[in-house]
Amino acid sequence: MRTTSHDRVMAEIDRLSLGDAVVALEADGLAIVPPERLGLDPGFVDRTLDRVLDLMERRNGVRPDLASGETHRNVTFPTLYYFLFEDEMFQQWLLEPAVLALVTYLLGESCILSATAVFMKGPADPSEQILQLGLHSDQQMVAQPFPPYALICGATLLLTDYTKDAGALAYVPGSHRLARHPSGPEGTKSAVPVEAPRGSLVVHHGALWHGSFPRTAPGLRAGMAYAFTRSFMTPLEDYRTTVPAEMLDRHPPRFASLMGHRVPTGSTAGGPDLEKVAYAVARSPWD
DSSP: OOOOHHHHHHHHHHHTTOHHHHHHHHHTSEEEEOGGGSOOOTTHHHHHHHHHHHHHHHHHSSOOOTTTOGGGTTOOSEEEEOOGGGOHHHHHHHTOHHHHHHHHHHHOTTOEEEEEEEEEEOOOOGGGOSSOOOOBOSOTTSOSSOOSSOSEEEEEEESSOBOTTBTOEEEOTTGGGGOSOOOTTTTGGGOEEOOBOTTOEEEEETTOOEEEOOBOSSSOEEEEEEEEEOTTSOOSSOOTTTSOHHHHHHSOHHHHHHTTTTOOOOOOTTOOOHHHHHHHHHTOTTO
């Protein structure tokens, strides 16, 4: 009997006991996997956060203040981009089995990494705490109505505890099934917080309406987010032409696929690479 990509994906979901996360993704559009169910070694989150702070200080000239959060007061946008190649631990998170299993469930085995970003949120001034959550879907460049399957998904490692008063992610459960963007303040009253301890994995469907609550407590909320797309979409960040050869050699074949090295686009006069075409077809999420 032929083994399909769906068979392989579901076997991995079963092996990792992630069936409840799949149910949450289908029903709510978002799943939380607690730290104790991930394969991360002790201290991984601490080391990752320290490395993130080092990189932000090097690139921006200011080290984020975790205790007060004053370095990021009223900040609502990503504060660090394109850092996958900066440290082995960032590549380790990309290859974390639970991350790959849930991302692959949503996007298929041929999916690629689109972008990396760290979000840090400091306290909000009272004037900024009006309930404007910035709800949106990540499928910003996709025409409405969206297809009935995800084109994009996000996987976030929580580097600090997430609570509502700490400025947690906000999302509207089930909104991914509406297959469109929210209009104006639509969904604001239905939004709920992602409340989970540091070290948790949060995966969400690209069509899900999400944003964040204002932070009312001192300190910083930090999360390291990786965005993935289906292989026929253009990634936000260029990994295919910039990934070091030694890095490809050091990691398993799936890493090269995530970097876009198995995507059969960009051919010239010689025509498409038929081996890459065969790979993409064999890992189609619809087989």
